[in-house]
Amino acid sequence: MLASTTTQRLFSLEEGLNMDQDQKQQILNRLNIIEGHIRGVKRMVEEDAYCIDVLNQTRAIAQALAKLDALILNRHLHSCVITAIRSEDVGERERVIAELMQVFERIH
Amino acid sequence: MLASTTTQRLFSLEEGLNMDQDQKQQILNRLNIIEGHIRGVKRMVEEDAYCIDVLNQTRAIAQALAKLDALILNRHLHSCVITAIRSEDVGERERVIAELMQVFERIH
Amino acid sequence: MLASTTTQRLFSLEEGLNMDQDQKQQILNRLNIIEGHIRGVKRMVEEDAYCIDVLNQTRAIAQALAKLDALILNRHLHSCVITAIRSEDVGERERVIAELMQVFERIH
């Protein structure tokens, strides 16, 4: 499920990993919160909470995921996309544009 | 975060809990899978996976959440909504309809 | 494209058409606004407007459609769904619930 399609790395770019370390930790913190939120929903289901209350929580998780996506996309645009588009490799440009279109169409 | 707005119970309705027990377990199983999937994304971030690979996984999690929502909504329609609409309490009817509209508008 | 799958009527229910006439007009007014908005976007494209400006307008149209959906769904819940669920025809109940699930899954 989680096999990387490319060896490109999320945060280790020539801008230096240290700035990324903060952002990386920010993303990990958000994932920890989402993980805790999922466990909270499990408890609600085990304790026979009202359906609508459970649905409100899964919506809040979906919104937290959307904010996480925005953080990662913003990071990607400022690193991988700029690097590829400013390169002389037209193939790299097409690759990052095709990837952005795929992300866009999957959430649309 | 997870305070129930009403003491109405998700699965313990007069139709008998046993059938619900299977469905309840089905929902808990899906939540376990989503929780594991979140941990998988954390590993990807820790291992500096490519941004787009991470975004593909968060999309898959969002879709898993949407399927979970459908399971819970279907359950709700077949229990709480039918019970409320077939009751003589117009207020109960309005309540469940208002809740359905809220769910609809939150995901729209 | 627009063949009705059932002879059920949107607004002509035993509650009396007059109240529905206002709501019907409200929905038609919104459709007129959306139609005008589409024509506005056509002019923008003809006049070579900036891509992002056009995308902002198509988003506004999508949100107007979502509000229209909510108006129609709310109308449906208060008429067809109540009528079907309060009937003694279990098949009718299942039909309206299946339809609601389809609407929910299409927008999710």
Add this chain to the structure above:
Amino acid sequence: MLASTTTQRLFSLEEGLNMDQDQKQQILNRLNIIEGHIRGVKRMVEEDAYCIDVLNQTRAIAQALAKLDALILNRHLHSCVITAIRSEDVGERERVIAELMQVFERIH
């Protein structure tokens, strides 16, 4: 409603308008189809079509809008975004990235 926030033009770029003319016509054709589809939904409402049939049509219109968005975004990525990111103007890069994030967050 349709005031352009910038005088940047959608299709008239140094790559030559002719190729864009086909794409511009493709977008105008899709807008015409959507406009006709809206009129079709108006007829359904006037003829008291079944609520769910109307909702299925508004969903189809929303999906047509989403496809139109993808066409425009793809065009934008291949023209304005490449031009701005390959320029030496860091402000232009930040502008187009901020715009892409706005589009992403509005549809998410």
